[in-house]
Amino acid sequence: MAKFKLDEIDHQILDMLIDNTRIPFTDIAKKLLISAGTVHVRVKKMEDAGIIKGSSLKLDYNKLGYSFIAYVGIFLQNTSQTKFVLERLNTIPYVTVAHITTGKFNIFCKLRAKNTQHAKEVIFKIDDIDGVYRTETMISLEESLNDKKRLMHDIFNRM
Amino acid sequence: MAKFKLDEIDHQILDMLIDNTRIPFTDIAKKLLISAGTVHVRVKKMEDAGIIKGSSLKLDYNKLGYSFIAYVGIFLQNTSQTKFVLERLNTIPYVTVAHITTGKFNIFCKLRAKNTQHAKEVIFKIDDIDGVYRTETMISLEESLNDKKRLMHDIFNRM
DNA sequence: GGTGAAACTTCTAATAA
DNA sequence: TTATTAGAAGTTTCACC
Numbered sequence: 001m002a003k004f005k006l007d008e009i010d011h012q013i014l015d016m017l018i019d020n021t022r023i024p025f026t027d028i029a030k031k032l033l034i035s036a037g038t039v040h041v042r043v044k045k046m047e048d049a050g051i052i053k054g055s056s057l058k059l060d061y062n063k064l065g066y067s068f069i070a071y072v073g074i075f076l077q078n079t080s081q082t083k084f085v086l087e088r089l090n091t092i093p094y095v096t097v098a099h100i101t102t103g104k105f106n107i108f109c110k111l112r113a114k115n116t117q118h119a120k121e122v123i124f125k126i127d128d129i130d131g132v133y134r135t136e137t138m139i140s141l142e143e144s145l146n147d148k149k150r151l152m153h154d155i156f157n158r159m
Numbered sequence: 160m161a162k163f164k165l166d167e168i169d170h171q172i173l174d175m176l177i178d179n180t181r182i183p184f185t186d187i188a189k190k191l192l193i194s195a196g197t198v199h200v201r202v203k204k205m206e207d208a209g210i211i212k213g214s215s216l217k218l219d220y221n222k223l224g225y226s227f228i229a230y231v232g233i234f235l236q237n238t239s240q241t242k243f244v245l246e247r248l249n250t251i252p253y254v255t256v257a258h259i260t261t262g263k264f265n266i267f268c269k270l271r272a273k274n275t276q277h278a279k280e281v282i283f284k285i286d287d288i289d290g291v292y293r294t295e296t297m298i299s300l301e302e303s304l305n306d307k308k309r310l311m312h313d314i315f316n317r318m
Numbered sequence: 319g320g321t322g323a324a325a326c327t328t329c330t331a332a333t334a335a
Numbered sequence: 336t337t338a339t340t341a342g343a344a345g346t347t348t349c350a351c352c
Contacts, residue, residue: 004222014216021180021214024345035321040347053217055180056307057173063210064314069258071230071267086303093309099228099299108230108297112310138267140258144245148215150252151271155223183328194338199330 004049009034010042011156014052017043018148021055061112068113069140072123073105074132081131082106088129094122105136165210168193169201170315173211176202177307180214220271227272228299231282232264233291240290241265247288253281264295 006014009032016028025039032039046052061067076085082100089098089109098109109126113119119139127135165173168191175187184198191198205211220226235244241259248257248268257268268285272278278298286294 014218017216018218019213019215021216025347026345036346037322037348038320041320049222050219051222053219054178055214055216056178057176057180057214058212059173059177059311060209060212061310063208066310066314071258071260090303090305093305093313096305096307096310098303098305099230099297100301101230101297101299103295103297105297108299136262138258138260138262138264140260140267142259144249144257146249146252146255146257148255151220151225151255152218154252155225184330185328195329196331196339197337200337 004045004051006046006051006156008156009038010046011152011158013039013042014046015149015152017052017055018152066112066114068111068115068119069143070111070113070119070123071138071140072109072111072126073136073138074107074109074126075134075136076106076131077133078131079106085129085131089126092122092125094118095126165205165315167315168197169205170311172198172201173205173311174308176211176214177311225271225273227270227274227278228302229270229272229278229282230297230299231268231270231285232295232297233266233268233285234293234295235265235290236292237290238265244288244290248285251281251284253277254285 012032013028016023026036028039029036043052074085076082085107086098089095094111094113095109096112098107101108111119111122113122123135123137126132171191172187175182184195187198188195202211233244235241244266245257245259248254253270253272255269255271257266260267270278270281272281282294282296285291
């Protein structure tokens with residue numbers, strides 16, 4: 001796989017699409033003083049290179065009734081069970097991310113649940129997975145997301 | 160703010176847009192046997208209700224040279240410093256999410272860095288924030304994201 | 319590489335049901 | 336609320352720089 005090098009135009013295109021994936025290519029073209037065809041070709045190239053993996057909606061989970069966030073650290077009986085436990089975690093829809101980690105825990109995951117009662121059920125479900133020795137839960141009282149653009153600007157050396 | 164109730168059509172529209180925000184409304188319309196105008200009106204309603212907060216790209220951060228992920232638990236000298244420290248964390252682009260948590264740590268955040276050397280610098284920067292007493296780092300050896308659709312299907316009682 | 323224009327597709331808002 | 340429709344707008348391709 002040849003290393004794909006993004007230039008300033010690519011960066012600016014990404015920058016606009018990160019904010020709004022449905023922004024018309026013609027708008028991007030106007031702002032960057034290039035043609036819509038060029039925007040199209042460059043986006044396609046970044047997709048083909050796998051840099052753009054896709055697009056998704058930002059949803060308000062609170063409004064959808066899922067306002068409970070927690071992190072759960074998992075201790076395994078044996079690290080050989082890691083893969084199996086990860087697979088089982090991925091079948092629980094309320095587990096949004098799972099990591100194999102160094103340090104205290106063997107596995108570390110993030111939960112999104114309806115409320116404390118619901119979270120309890122999910123944590124019990126995790127405790128019940130074969131190979132899970134015990135878990136430790138941290139409840140999020142407030143989540144603050146950093147703007148993706150900050151990281152992108154850093155990546156592009158534009159901070 | 161009146162409670163906004165989504166019906167099955169709304170769910171299916173979200174379902175398709177979660178996978179690809181640029182899917183033409185005419186395609187959605189065809190699949191759901193409704194008109195493109197209806198899709199348009201419903202999406203607009205969900206945007207107005209704040210359920211759809213926006214859209215963004217899924218990027219391959221590994222390909223962009225940021226393949227290091229870690230979680231950092233922060234102990235504060237005093238909880239009154241929480242807000243200040245959170246604000247400072249949000250100025251570090253490599254801190255992608257921060258939470259105020261119950262349990263062991265006062266604040267808990269996620270890092271995305273270039274490599275271990277770079278992560279070290281970021282962690283030192285966190286340690287240097289006024290009010291931070293000490294930190295504890297967990298390095299992610301492997302991240303596994305659960306499909307957003309799983310949670311949505313659960314929200315819509317379709318599992 | 320990029321452009322500009324043509325052909326095609328999609329969006330959107332007004333109207334009608 | 337939803338469907339239809341038609342003009343406006345956007346996308347994509349391609350011959351040519």
